[in-house]
Amino acid sequence: MKIGIIGTGTIASALVQGFCSLQQPGCRLEFALSPRNREKAAALAEAFPGQVMVCSSNQQVVDVSEWVFLTVIPRMADDILAPLHFRPEQKILTIMSDHPIHRVREWTGDVAKIVRMVPLPFAAMHIGPIAIFPKDEETERLFAPLGKVISLEKEEALSVISAQTAVMSAFYHLIHDTTEWGAEHGLSKEASLDYMTAFYEALSHKAALAPDGDVKALAYEMTPGGLNEMTLRFLLEKDAFRLWRDALDKVWVRLGGAANKSNP
Ligand SMILES: NC(=O)c1ccc[n+]([C@@H]2O[C@H](COP(=O)([O-])OP(=O)(O)OC[C@H]3O[C@@H](n4cnc5c(N)ncnc54)[C@H](OP(=O)(O)O)[C@@H]3O)[C@@H](O)[C@H]2O)c1
Secondary structure (H helix, E strand, C coil): CEEEEECCCHHHHHHHHHHHCCCCCCCCCEEEECCCCHHHHHHHHHHCCCCEEECCCHHHHHHHCCEEEECCCHHHHHHHHCCCCCCCCCEEEECCCCCCHHHHHHHHCCCCEEEEEECCHHHHHCCCEEEEECCCHHHHHHHHHHCEEEECCCCCHHHHHHHHHHHHHHHHHHHHHHHHHHHHCCCCHHHHHHHHHHHHHHHHHHHHCCHHHCHHHHHCCCCCCCHHHHHHHHHHHCCHHHHHHHHHHHHHHHCCHHHCCCCC
């Protein structure tokens, strides 16, 4: 199957790398990339010869592809997409934040289906969440090897997910601070990082398996009077977790908050 990509940037590169590095006998995907960004498109074509071609125009991308991924910056979408002619049998995957499906349809006209999604660059490593709306089995099957596909029931839930992803940098900072603290107290930097990254990975794994999804119960699964209780109590007294919610509230307002509806 040939997949066209309009906007060869960070997320498009991650997806192409993720798909092209899969070893799946019998399932060969080919990618037709838009000429911009020139360096990124050329690097992908060089890394995956025979699987990735760089087109001479955005319209050529659409013309040679069965599915088309839209991965341009939202504010540029009108200029880039409005002049293009899509075919009625094409399936469109829009990865642009901000633009709801009804808006994307104004650019594509009548096409077979438009699916909106929030993938993340981890897809290049075949891990991490991939949120989609509406549920679409073909899209789920296509993306399942790149991570955990989560189909949402409402389009506006994609905006909530976009807000949640905004804790990524703060989480890396937490890993950095706890790792540095270990190094400042006698661990080698390497051992500290190895230990803490495996530790956070295990915590996340266990949280995903929490009975009835009750992650909070895990927080209280601790030795009475022990070190975890001491840390949790200190942070609760400082209202530290409130700050994380406040940060998400601010992101949510910036994303349009309650006004962030899928339909006009
Ligand atoms: N990055 C992520 O982790 C992520 C995750 C989920 C969703 N998204 C969404 O995905 C979209 C792209 O994000 P990104 O981070 O990948 O941005 P990006 O790296 O800036 O990619 C956008 C690409 O569009 C290209 N472009 C500019 N004008 C064009 C034109 N006329 N025709 C075709 N391509 C053109 C740019 O090329 P030049 O460099 O030459 O200008 C750039 O390579 C955004 O809507 C973003 O919200 C991103």
